[in-house]
Amino acid sequence: MRRTLAPSAVMLAMAASLFILVPSAWAKGSAGYSVTKTISIGSPDRWDYLHFEPASGKLYVAHGDSLAVIDGHDGKVIGSVTGMPGGSHGIGIVDARGKGYTDDGRNGNVIVFDLKTLKTIKTLKTIPAEKDADGIVF
8 A cells, every 4th residue: 555645744844854954055155254353332232223334434333322333444432422211223324414313212202413523413302202213214
């Protein structure tokens, strides 16, 4: 008597093989990437969005209740934009106007800052605080 596998068993076996084979193929494909340098930006040890601005070579890192600004070439911390107790998430940079934008997430505000001094120019109330602003795109 000859037994055949049900189509669902064949599909299950194929899916299982993908879980085994695909990750190893991805690992081999990522061999061109490696960590070349780590940069300490202080506590807290978490960050959210990153934004690299090619014109200035600066890396902006949403970092807890502040926005860390790092020289993208040598990795030195240049300064920070502070005053976002609700947490900084997104980053928008407008070089032509000399302004940057980030959010004060849980407070529902947009923080406008000067790109040279990193000082807050103004705070814009955008949404009710309970909505949690969580990102900026320019």
